[in-house]
Amino acid sequence: MMMEPTGDRRTPITPQLALRVALLGGVALALFAVVFFRLWYLQVLSGDKYLAEARVNRVRELRIQAPRGKIVDRNGRVIVRNRQAVVVELDPAKLPDEERENAAEWGKRAGERLARPKGKRGEPIPYPPIANRALEVRYRNLGAVVGKSARRIHREVVRSLVLVPYSAIRIKTDVPESVLAHISERPERFAGVKVEKTYLRDYPHDTLAAQILGTVGEITPKQLKDPRYRGVQQGTVIGTDGLEREYDRYLRGVDGVERVQVDAFGRPVPNSALKREEPIGGQRLRLSLDLALQKTGQLALGNIGGGRPGAFVALDPRDGQVLGMGSYPTFDPAVLTKPFTQKRYEQLTGVGGVGPLFNRAISGRYPTGSTFKAITALAGLEKGLITPGAVIDDAGCIQVGEIERCNAKKQAYGSVDLSRALQVSSDIYFYKLGINAFYNDGDRGDVVIQRYARKLGFGRPTGIDLPGEDSGVVPDKKWRAERNQAEIECRKEKKIPQSLNVYAAGAQGCGIADGRPYNLGDTVNVAIGQGDLQATPLQLAVSYAAIANKGRVVVPHLGREIERANGELVQRIERDPASRIKMDEEDRQAVADGLRRAAGEPGGTSADVFAGWPHGELPVFGKTGTAQTSKGDQSWYVAYVPAKQPIVVAVTVERGGFGAETAAPIACRMLAKFYRVENAACVGGESVTR
Amino acid sequence: MSEPPPARLPAGLRLPFDPLLALAAIGLMAASLVTLQASTSTDVPGDPYFYVTRQAVFFVVGTLVAIVLSRIDYSRLRELKYGIYGLMIAGLLLVAIFGGDTRGSRRAIQLPFFEVQASELGKVLLIAALAAFVVDRSRRLGERDTTARLVLVAMIPAIFVMSSDLGSGLVYIAILFAVLFVAGVSWRHFAGLLTLAAVSITLVLVAAPALGVTVLESYQVERLTSFLEPSSVAGDAGYQQNQSRIAIGSGQKTGRGERATQSPLNFLPEDRTDFAFAVVGERWGFAGAGLVLSLYALLVWRGLRILTVAKNLYGALIAGGIVAMLLFQVFINVGMNVGIMPITGIPLPLLSYGGSSVLSTLLAIGLLQSIYAQGRFAAATKRRSLPF
Incomplete structure (x- = not known):
């Protein structure tokens, strides 16, 4: 009934085939065993670790800036307060590698130039060209919104990359709200641009008590290591001078954290609000000032x-x-x-x-x-x-x-x-x-x-x-003796004759004291x-x-x-x-x-x-x-x-x-x-x- | 045959089939639909069942084809070996000429309703054809010439496929080795072939780049090596592997169910095709992933079992080729998902979404059923009982 071509007769299992089938089965068994053990290892033995990683994956922590405390006069009249301002920043990680490499190279050369003594530095190092055409277009788009040329933004980017390579590059502080909306609605046109709201210090009385109030600024890497700022997170705004510095720990407040669930593209997932830590505003400083x-x-x-x-x-x-x-x-x-x-x-x-x-x-x-x-x-x-x-x-x-x-x-x-x-x-x-x-x-x-x-x-x-x-x-007497000694040493160092009178010496860079007792x-x-x-x-x-x-x-x-x-x-x-x-x-x-x-x-x-x-x-x-x-x-x-x-x-x-x-x-x-x-x-x- | 079969009508429908093999296939298809439902419900806005429906259609069509195939005596395919081989080559050529690109690999022909991946269907065609060529030269199997010819027969499509899709090409080579192995090619020839393979791999990976010849694209090399140290690779491949491991690991013993995040939030790439297994791992944990693996083990075991009950060498060779094809794909894909194998874009049979892969796997299962049916039938008619 059925054609049985030569060479394909019914073949009972030969010992050789049996051996090979057994070997094939053994290989299969081994492979399945490997995969099973690996699964066991991943899911049962290390499951906690991966669960934590999955959490890290999806949760983004966003800093919520705490408003600094106000400074008021003895009668409670406001001298320093806050106002919200919109800042435009560029994410350095979203820049092409070439731009960063160019900036690093420029920084190296500019640093070498500054290390040479004044007068022998030669021409300033020219800024590198914008890395590529696409980046130039990005700079131009951004520049059109904030009122700067592409070249100027490029130069600011290069300088910022040299000074603080991983920090967000601030392109413009205090732009109108409309710019925030304009940029947020066109993410494709403004790749890597972050628009955020921040608090700026506001002074309703202009120049009043200007010198004593002081300034604020983002904490520097050096200050982060200072025991004075123990526990302060990176990116926090601290007082850098004047009363802002003196009473910083009261005025500062504690930044909050907003945790949002995001997908793989960093987009927040709707209805996924996670635990949020509200920012704690700084305390108010009442001065004795009238x-x-x-x-x-x-x-x-x-x-x-x-x-x-x-x-x-x-x-x-x-x-x-x-x-x-x-x-x-x-x-x-x-x-x-x-x-x-x-x-x-x-x-x-x-x-x-x-x-x-x-x-x-x-x-x-x-x-x-x-x-x-x-x-x-x-x-x-x-x-x-x-x-x-x-x-x-x-x-x-x-x-x-x-x-x-x-x-x-x-x-x-x-x-x-x-x-x-x-x-x-x-x-x-x-x-x-x-x-x-x-x-x-x-x-x-x-x-x-x-x-x-x-x-x-x-x-x-x-x-x-x-x-x-x-x-x-x-x-x-002691003070005068010290001054005279300082004069002698200054003259020694600058090779000015000790016999020269104090006015002539002063013209040459010393003139601290006239040497009389x-x-x-x-x-x-x-x-x-x-x-x-x-x-x-x-x-x-x-x-x-x-x-x-x-x-x-x-x-x-x-x-x-x-x-x-x-x-x-x-x-x-x-x-x-x-x-x-x-x-x-x-x-x-x-x-x-x-x-x-x-x-x-x-x-x-x-x-x-x-x-x-x-x-x-x-x-x-x-x-x-x-x-x-x-x-x-x-x-x-x-x-x-x-x-x-x-x-x-x-x-x-x-x-x-x-x-x-x-x-x-x-x-x-x-x-x-x-x-x-x-x-x-x-x-x-x-x-x-x- | 002297004794005609008992006159029961119609003959085809009375042929026995392997219920365990069918169970494994049905189980995997069910797992695929459940997994797809979980991972793709938000992929197409307004149509949460888009992929599930399509996959179900593939399954129905594939199952019908498999049932038909299982009722036919596979031995007849031997006669069509040149046609089958030619069909395979023609299909691959058509893809090369008219095919569309997906992620850098030219794999498929766009048809009005779905795209045909010739390299997927080619796997089964190669098994059928290669087994037939082996049978033709079964009396001269010890000869080097035979081995060389068979290698040539398989390597032509293999290299062709590899040029655009390295992983699938490797499946062809796995099939070649398995068929030669089951056919009983001498150990010396195997040793020679392995040496040859080692030399060519060295040439491709080390010597050629040194001479400035690009054999593998850089993305391919990155994929192949990223599994060694996933987190150190900043690029795409390391990311995928990391996310897959996180997905599977985070499933723990019983899975995260609806609280899963890796796949729903798209951290897990290609979660309906290459990384479908990771979806199972995250959602249903070790229990679910273990069950799916067990179904594959069942499939492979039945394949090997059917190999031994085949009524002729041709059947045994086809069964061997199919077992190798399935085993290789499962191991590479799951290994890639759990981070012990490189990323190669090999789909997981039946579980991954995709018509060509589903069809080719169901064709293979239909062939296995046919071999089983014919083997059992022949044994029964010869009054030879084989152990189940």
């Missing part, structure tokens, strides 16, 4: 100062709370919340670092002029070198060593006691006191006044809650606040506060309370306790009397500035100062009012002329504002003395 006083101070400093640099400080003498602090020139801190050009930066920092960013109230060191006489007087009284009632003859000039020194305009005041000497600011009285101090100081001559000054806070930082405070200088002239200079004595406005305010306080030297501070966003108190900010200096009440009264007469009685150095002031109810205890510097007269005024609500104010204006001309009227306006005095003149005085 916004109205601050505004008046800044306005007066700008107007009366006539564009000359200057600064003011106002303290509550009882506890050192800062009621106002300003520095001129100033700036709008909002400019620091966005990227700015190098030119703008140089303009802000200024030549020698004394531009608008520089806070002269705590970092500016100036010779104090006659404002220091109150301290000299207290030191002399304390040491018993003078008594309140002792009278000297002020003939207008006096011989100090080989030099004749005179009052301003050689004015002679005749018989003056301490109170009168302060009222009219007699230099002769204090020269004599200086000479006295020098010769009644054992074999040193540099102790009496200087030690007292240091106890009052000169020559060291006051400890205010702001970074960048200057110590000032209280010159003595400490002598009588130094002490006499210190006695009237001249020479090498230098102090910050804040130090002067603190020392006058001590006079008002009967010897309590306070630690000034701006931060007052930490509060919740709704104003509920969380904690008061504790400052270092004030130190005490021995101050005999009778002596203090004598000095205070002089200060009061200077501001409030005819003939006083600032009496005409305070014309119309109600001295009866609000006695002003104030002293002018005029420090002669190589650039001109440094105008000073320091005053306190021991009213129910006391205040101490220190004002200085560089090249401002006599103390009564610019500094005193500014202080007067501030006091008038503080005490709501309406008919005070507060105009430049005609004082003849410093």
